[in-house]
Structure formats: C-alpha cells, structure tokens
Amino acid sequence: MTEVKTADVVVIGGGPVGENVADRAVRGGLTAVLVESELVGGECSYWACMPSKALIRSGAALSAALSLPGAREAVTGRLDAAQVLARRDAMAANWDDSGQAKWVAQQGITLARGHGRISGEREVEVTALDGTVTTIQARQAVVIATGSVPVVPAIEGLDETPFWGTRELVSAEDVPESITVIGAGVAGTELAQAFSRLGAKVTLIARSGILREFPTPAADIVKNALEKEGVRVLTNTGVRTVAKNGENAVSVTLDSGDTIESEKLLVATGRRPALDGLGLEDLGLSATGLPSDDTGRVRSAGDWLYVLGDAADKVMLTHQGKYEARAAGDAIAARAAGTLGDAVEPWGRYAATANSYAVPQVVFTDPEIAMVGRTLEQAQKDGVNASEVSLPIAVAGSALHSEGYTGWAQMIVDEDRRVIIGATLAGPDVAEMLHAATIAIAGEVPLERLWHAVPSFPTVSEVWLRLLEQYGL
Numbered sequence: 001m002t003e004v005k006t007a008d009v010v011v012i013g014g015g016p017v018g019e020n021v022a023d024r025a026v027r028g029g030l031t032a033v034l035v036e037s038e039l040v041g042g043e044c045s046y047w048a049c050m051p052s053k054a055l056i057r058s059g060a061a062l063s064a065a066l067s068l069p070g071a072r073e074a075v076t077g078r079l080d081a082a083q084v085l086a087r088r089d090a091m092a093a094n095w096d097d098s099g100q101a102k103w104v105a106q107q108g109i110t111l112a113r114g115h116g117r118i119s120g121e122r123e124v125e126v127t128a129l130d131g132t133v134t135t136i137q138a139r140q141a142v143v144i145a146t147g148s149v150p151v152v153p154a155i156e157g158l159d160e161t162p163f164w165g166t167r168e169l170v171s172a173e174d175v176p177e178s179i180t181v182i183g184a185g186v187a188g189t190e191l192a193q194a195f196s197r198l199g200a201k202v203t204l205i206a207r208s209g210i211l212r213e214f215p216t217p218a219a220d221i222v223k224n225a226l227e228k229e230g231v232r233v234l235t236n237t238g239v240r241t242v243a244k245n246g247e248n249a250v251s252v253t254l255d256s257g258d259t260i261e262s263e264k265l266l267v268a269t270g271r272r273p274a275l276d277g278l279g280l281e282d283l284g285l286s287a288t289g290l291p292s293d294d295t296g297r298v299r300s301a302g303d304w305l306y307v308l309g310d311a312a313d314k315v316m317l318t319h320q321g322k323y324e325a326r327a328a329g330d331a332i333a334a335r336a337a338g339t340l341g342d343a344v345e346p347w348g349r350y351a352a353t354a355n356s357y358a359v360p361q362v363v364f365t366d367p368e369i370a371m372v373g374r375t376l377e378q379a380q381k382d383g384v385n386a387s388e389v390s391l392p393i394a395v396a397g398s399a400l401h402s403e404g405y406t407g408w409a410q411m412i413v414d415e416d417r418r419v420i421i422g423a424t425l426a427g428p429d430v431a432e433m434l435h436a437a438t439i440a441i442a443g444e445v446p447l448e449r450l451w452h453a454v455p456s457f458p459t460v461s462e463v464w465l466r467l468l469e470q471y472g473l
C-alpha cells in the first residue's frame with residue numbers, strides 16, 4: 001500500500017545542495033522533506049571534496065617542509081600512506097552519515113531515505129530500500145538536487161575493461177602500485193599528484209593540455225611541478241584502445257601506438273547532471289538538461305519545479321551549488337508567502353547572479369591554482385572591452401614563503417567600468433588569497449579604490465600591488 005504525505009517542499013537529493021535548500025525553506029517558515037537514496041551529505045562529503053582534499057593535504061604539508069632549510073632537515077621519512085588513508089577515512093566520516101542525518105533533524109527537516117521519482121505535478125514517489133513506497137505531495141515546490149554522474153567516454157575496449165572513476169580512487173583502501181589517468185581536468189590532475197605522492201607510479205593523459213579551463217601559464221606551473229616529482233604527463237595524446245591485461249592490470253594504447261601498463265585505470269573525463277530515472281520524460285521534460293532561471297526554477301515546468309547544484313549543470317562546485325540553494329530556498333519561501341513574484345533582481349538575495357560573473361575555483365594541486373570570474377577569452381567572447389595584466393609572483397612574501405617559490409598572477413579588467421572582472425593566481429598556498437579577488441569582483445570595487453586596499457608586508461598578497469602598478473596606477 002502506498003502511504004501519502006504532504007509537505008511544503010520536497011527536495012530530491014541530500015547532498016550539500018539539497019541540505020541547504022531544505023534548510024533555507026524551513027528557516028523561511030515552510031516544511032521540507034529531504035529524499036536521499038545513498039548517504040546524506042552526497043558526493044562531496046564521502047567521495048569528492050572532503051576525502052580528496054584529505055588525500056592531498058598531507059603531501060602538501062610535507063612538500064612545504066621540504067621547501068625550507070631547517071624544516072627540510074627535520075624531515076626524516078616519506079609520506080606515511082596508511083596514516084594519510086586513515087585521515088581520509090575520518091574526513092569521510094567513515095562513510096557513516098549519522099552526523100549529517102542528525103543535523104538534518106536538528107534543522108527541522110524530515111528525512112526520507114529512498115529513491116525519489118517525480119510521479120506527477122508537485123508529487124514525489126519515494127521507494128525505500130525495503131520496497132515501501134511513499135507518495136509526498138508538495139504544496140509549494142519540488143527541488144531536484146540529485147548531483148551528477150561521471151561521463152564515460154567512447155573509448156574502444158572500455159566496456160570490457162575494469163576501470164575506476166573518481167569515487168573508487170578517492171575511497172581506495174590501498175595505494176595502487178601504478179595508475180593511468182585518462183582526463184586531465186581538475187579531478188584527474190589533483191588525484192594524479194595525490195596518488196603519486198602516496199607512492200603510485202602515475203601517468204596522466206591529456207588529449208590537449210592539462211587544466212585547459214585555466215590560463216596556460218597557470219596550468220604550466222602545475223604541469224612542471226607534477227613532472228618534477230615524477231608524474232608522467234602526456235599532453236596532446238589521444239587514447240586508441242584500453243584492455244584488461246591479466247588478473248590485475250590494464251593496458252592503454254595511445255594514438256601513437258605506444259602502450260602503457262598499470263594496475264589501475266582512472267577515467268576522470270567530466271560529469272553530467274544526474275537526471276535519469278526521475279520521471280522527467282513523463283512530465284514532458286528533458287532528462288538531458290533542465291534550463292532554469294536565476295532562482296533555480298525550471299523554465300518549462302510552470303512554477304513548482306526547481307533544479308540546483310550539479311544537477312542544474314551551471315557550475316559544478318559545492319560552494320556555488322550551496323549559494324544557489326540559499327537563493328532558491330529563500331525564493332521558494334518568499335513565493336509561498338506571496339512576497340516574491342516571477343522576476344528577481346540581479347544580485348538580490350533570490351538570484352544566484354555570481355554564477356555568471358564571480359565563480360571562485362581552486363585546483364588543489366601543489367602548487368595551487370585559484371581563479372575567479374572571467375578569463376580574458378571569456379570576457380572578450382561576452383563582448384566586454386577587457387584587458388589583462390599578468391606577472392610572475394615575486395614579492396618579499398613569496399621569497400620568504402619557500403625556496404624557489406614559483407608563481408604567476410593575472411588580473412582581467414573591464415576597461416569601460418574600470419573594475420576587475422577576473423583573476424588567476426598560481427603558486428604555493430594561493431588558495432587562501434582568492435577571496436580578496438572574489439570580493440573585489442562581486443563588489444565591483446573601482447580600481448582607483450582598490451589602490452587603497454594595501455596588502456600587508458611581507459605577504460604574498462603584495463602581488464596585488466604589483467598588478468595594479470603594472471596596470472598603470
């Protein structure tokens with residue numbers, strides 16, 4: 001028998017985005033049910049951001065010590081892989097979501113464990129693991145926050161070859177002896193370095209360059225560092241076939257005809273929205289993409305359906321998904337209260353405007369890349385009268401930071417408005433410098449006023465002064 005329940009908002013997917021939209025809706029005075037089929041906390045908590053950064057962090061700390069006389073002499077051994085994996089386990093809460101489920105309950109959100117499917121307008125059917133089906137009617141809104149799934153490329157032989165995605169490598173119980181990585185985006189590059197530092201022999205294959213979304217001088221700093229520490233980086237390299245090679249190995253044949261043998265194959269070639277099995281086709285909607293407005297509302301579905309986070313395919317980053325979720329949760333509550341209509345003000349509390357102009361992203365390699373806003377190419381494509389200044393990071397703070405500090409900084413300026421619209425920093429520990437650039441861009445701070453934002457001496461942030469001087473201030 002199907003039980004029928006009612007709530008103001010039903011959120012399908014209990015990752016960081018689903019949790020946040022439910023939380024904001026409840027804070028706005030509504031009731032919310034959060035439907036989750038796996039672990040509350042989603043990909044980010046158990047198989048992506050948190051555990052992958054835990055795998056990276058110890059190697060970065062060791063490399064920082066090795067870059068300084070005095071500290072270097074105190075380092076007597078190699079990275080202890082077992083300890084790193086144990087810390088990773090702890091950072092992934094040992095794949096136990098009771099802590100997150102407790103938070104959900106404390107926020108006043110009702111958790112429904114099971115697979116969610118939209119069974120009609122404003123209606124979600126939840127099938128629990130034991131087969132019990134519950135229908136939940138949503139008075140105000142249904143929110144799709146189902147995340148994303150890996151894109152599997154059409155490579156000959158892949159269907160018959162055992163391979164890992166990021167989920168399997170990030171949660172690996174042991175460090176493989178050797179790994180071939182196909183796909184040199186953020187995930188492939190971060191994990192290539194992390195596992196190389198943990199002791200695996202790693203080959204990273206890029207069909208063009210590595211980290212192509214980032215300015216080339218920044219990506220080159222990372223590539224040089226990877227090669228220096230023993231990662232084999234193959235650029236402009238296509239993969240012809242892959243095959244299982246005995247019980248415990250795979251072989252990858254390149255377009256050149258060369259073959260690479262390794263214990264594991266990681267395929268990290270991007271992700272797509274997880275929209276399959278949601279019943280969208282039955283509602284006349286597409287399961288390949290759901291265009292939505294700045295509040296996350298699906299344009300083609302009337303006024304009751306929202307899509308957020310990775311599932312919305314706008315920006316696949318946790319912090320931007322959570323930002324979308326805050327805007328959408330507040331918008332749903334305001335629309336329920338009758339204080340908000342269809343239109344929303346850009347940069348107002350109900351619009352995720354920064355997704356178009358001020359998205360920060362960090363590549364957690366060592367050295368790091370930290371980028372926010374638009375690149376010069378993106379700005380020009382958008383018709384902006386844009387210019388750029390760039391220079392190596394060479395200030396007193398970088399000389400003090402470590403021996404042989406190599407870094408690069410770039411600033412993109414909208415010449416008509418005289419504000420910064422993009423910035424990229426590459427180098428050791430630049431991630432923590434990114435928020436200054438994000439504030440300048442989101443705040444549209446005029447260059448003449450930015451001149452009065454004086455970086456402390458001797459910090460690496462003094463590169464801001466050098467950029468402004470080079471620009472001509």
Ligand SMILES: Cc1cc2nc3c(=O)[nH]c(=O)nc-3n(C[C@H](O)[C@H](O)[C@H](O)COP(=O)(O)OP(=O)(O)OC[C@H]3O[C@@H](n4cnc5c(N)ncnc54)[C@H](O)[C@@H]3O)c2cc1C
Pocket residue numbers: 012013014015016017018035036037038039040041042043044045047048049050052053114115116117145146147148166170187274277278308309310311315316317318319320321364
């Ligand atoms: C290796 C890796 C590292 C990353 N590192 C970073 C990083 O450092 N920083 C960063 O900002 N981003 C990072 N990302 C991206 C980040 O993980 C995603 O942007 C983020 O998880 C998206 O959150 P979400 O809530 O939209 O989706 P998810 O976290 O994927 O959560 C979606 C949830 O929905 C559930 N679900 C799906 N379908 C249904 C259904 N039908 N019924 C019920 N439940 C369902 C899933 O089980 C899941 O729990 C990384 C990604 C990868 C792959």
Ligand SMILES: NC(=O)c1ccc[n+]([C@@H]2O[C@H](COP(=O)([O-])OP(=O)(O)OC[C@H]3O[C@@H](n4cnc5c(N)ncnc54)[C@H](O)[C@@H]3O)[C@@H](O)[C@H]2O)c1
Pocket residue numbers: 153154182183184185186187188190205206207211212239268269270271316317361362363364
């Ligand atoms: N630090 C972070 O914030 C972080 C870390 C990891 C992942 N993520 C996010 O997770 C998502 C997934 O990461 P990703 O690195 O898988 O995706 P991505 O889209 O960033 O990179 C995929 C890479 O695979 C390459 N590729 C695609 N098809 C290929 C093929 N057939 N052969 C060879 N190469 C191929 C692409 O050219 C690209 O370089 C992204 O949205 C990313 O931003 C973020």
